Amino acid sequence: MKKFFVLFALLTAFIFAACTGTVSNQAEKNDKKTEQDQVSASGSVEQENETEKEETVKSTKAKLLYMGHASLRITTAEGKVIYIDPFAGDGYGPEADLILVTHAHFDHNALDKVKNRRSDCRTITWKEALDGGKHQTFDLGYVKIEAVEAGYNKNHDVKECVGYILTFSDGVSVYVSGDTSKTEQMPALAEQKLDYAFYCCDGVYNMDLPEAAECAKLVGAKHDVPYHVVPPKDGKYFDRSRAEQFDSPNRLIINEGEEIELVSDSKEH
């Protein structure tokens, strides 16, 4: 009988030990699982932060879409949408905050292309830009616009044409020549150390490639972009092989339909 009790006690103790073991193992497993969850949760939080950071970095840069001919769309870091000389190509969907027109010719002034406009959309044409016969500047907060000389050839009167220099909130500047030949003001533009400069160079209605290269040298921007490279006919608004003949050491060719990020290149040249 005594033996039976001893055996019973041992058996109970064994079962108890086994049970607690299982329970503590289970508890350990649960702890580990919670730990793992936390690790993976914090991992995904970090990942989310990374994505957010990337997006923030991206959104601090303005973007420029070349739509062909002299038509550009710029989306600023603030998300404001600017159309310049609407006429060619695709990409007129985003609502406009600002429309800039350099002169009255049909291939620059197709305002009906921009159907979507914000209620406070501003339109600045050569008329406003040359108010009182003087080149005006406009400060809209997200961009400063300076009208500059354009014309100086038989098709374009300096009193009815302008170019624009846009300076964005991050300091990046873009000059669009509009339709022009070399202007008297160009050497003075060099002081601004512009980031991007667009030069017309069709050689029919405007200056030809060598004169455009001479202008690029005078203005001395960090990136010289040939645009309005051919006369607008037969729906052809860009010619890459002609753009490649634009002779500037700072040449940047943007293809029709291509969008680039506008960055300030801090190094002097």
Ligand SMILES: [Zn+2]
């Ligand atoms: Zn034109």
